[in-house]
Amino acid sequence: MEYVTLGKTGLKISRMGFGGIPIQRIDADGTKKLMKMLVEKGLNYIDTARGYTVSESFIGEGIEGMRDRFVLATKSMSRTKEAMAKDIDISLENLRTDYIDLYQVHNPNMEQLLTVIGEGGALEALKEAKEAGKIGHIGITVHSLEVFEKALEMDWVETIMFPYNIVERQGEELIHKCSEKNIGFIDMKPLAGGAIEDGRLALRFVCANPDVTVVIPGMYDVSEIEKNMEAVEDVSELTAEELEAMEKVRKQLGTNFCRRCNYCQPCTVGINISGCFLFQGYLDRYGLEDWAKDRYGAMAVKAGACVECGACETRCPYNLPIRQMLKKCAEEFGA
Ligand code: SF4
Ligand code: SF4
Structure with a gap:
């Protein structure tokens, strides 16, 4: 596995990290097995979130005794200082550690971002936690280009996470700017939230872009880790067949497709x-x-x-x- 530097954080991480959303589908024992496998395979970057229900606490339990083998990243939807400070402490407790390497502002829209950076906003709590040694670095995760562009101008932003995959290339230019500004770029949704069926093809596409620092496919099964690693470790140039297959995926999916993020829930009448x-x-x-x-x-x-x-x-x-x-x-x- 190739190791890279996560932008200005200076953290040395594996090019493929572990996306912790799907852990919600398994149990604590299953998570423990996955964490052991990550150590064996040399994957050291773990991404989770306060909002992923049991994900933080399962991971915390799963990495007990192995904390120093991982770079831990989590995030919170809190926008105010008070709420963020509380969330950082909960994350520390859930992850059973006294230090989180990267803490991210989770998916703010423009209005929420202004609250985060304003007086009494979440950024104040993040900076205080950094000074107190509770967290190492501060990043942001975004879904809109407008917020992405704004985040690039903010000097406290050390990493940016944004969706990038075969069918979502709208961020390409800004992703390149991340690399110019030495901001670590973390790619979420490499499989477009599961809409792209061919995981190998999806990861080959993402990793062919040198501006992508780390890709974090969500995984909950040992075999997925192995398959995904194989794709990421294949650094050969994309073949004509692969490029053709990517074009086919683009035609099939178009742009109006659901990424299964479930931010739209709950539905008023209970539709999944x-x-x-x-x-x-x-x-x-x-x-x-x-x-x-x-x-x-x-x-x-x-x-x-x-x-x-x-x-x-x-x-x-x-x-x-x-x-x-x-x-x-x-x-x-x-x-
Ligand atoms: S419809 Fe819901 S699950 Fe699908 S992309 Fe939109 S918010 Fe996410
Ligand atoms: S009832 Fe229809 S429009 Fe209303 S939340 Fe549910 S899916 Fe959306």
Whole structure:
């Protein structure tokens, strides 16, 4: 595994890190096994978040006795000083450590970013925690280009995390600026939230870009770690076949697709929004009609139940026309 420097933090990390979102699907014992495997394989970068329910605490338990083998990164949605200070302490407790290497402001929109940097904002707590030695570095995770651009101008920002993959290349120019400014670029959603089925192809694409410091595919299975490592360790040039396959993925997915981040939840009437789109994808794109219909049929609340209140759309960082998309989903599944 190649090791790189995470921008101005100076942290030495593996080019592939561990994305901690899917840990929510497994238990503490399963997480322990994964953490041991990371050590064996030389992966030392772990990304989690206060918002990923049990992720921080499972990881904390899983790395007990091995803390020094990892660079730990987490994040919080808190925007005020008081709330952020509280969250940093909770993260430290969950992760069973007295020091977190990188603490990130989690996905603020422009208005929230201004609160974060304003008087009494979360940044004050982060700077105090840094001075107190509770955290080592401060970063930010973003979904919008506008906030990305703004973050590039802020001198406290040591790392930026943004989605970048075969079908989401809108950040390419700004990602290049990160490398010019020595800001570590952390790539989230290399598989477009699971929409890109071919994980190897997806990781080959991301790692072919030298501006990407580290890629953090979400993983919850030992075999996934092995497969993903193999793709990241293959540093050969992309072949004509691979480039062609990437073009095919772009044509299949377009731009209006769900990344399964679930920021749109909860739905007013209990629809599992990303679940609907997932099964629809299997129906439309992957020719798994019976399987998709079966799984969709088992959902308690179907797309057709949408009352079009629009609450979900205000929360979707990709501004997806969820109501319209659910209508189409209901038509295709007939419910
Ligand atoms: S618009 Fe539909 S899917 Fe969105 S929150 Fe309202 S009911 Fe749920
Ligand atoms: S609809 Fe938007 S917010 Fe909801 S899971 Fe999909 S991409 Fe995320």
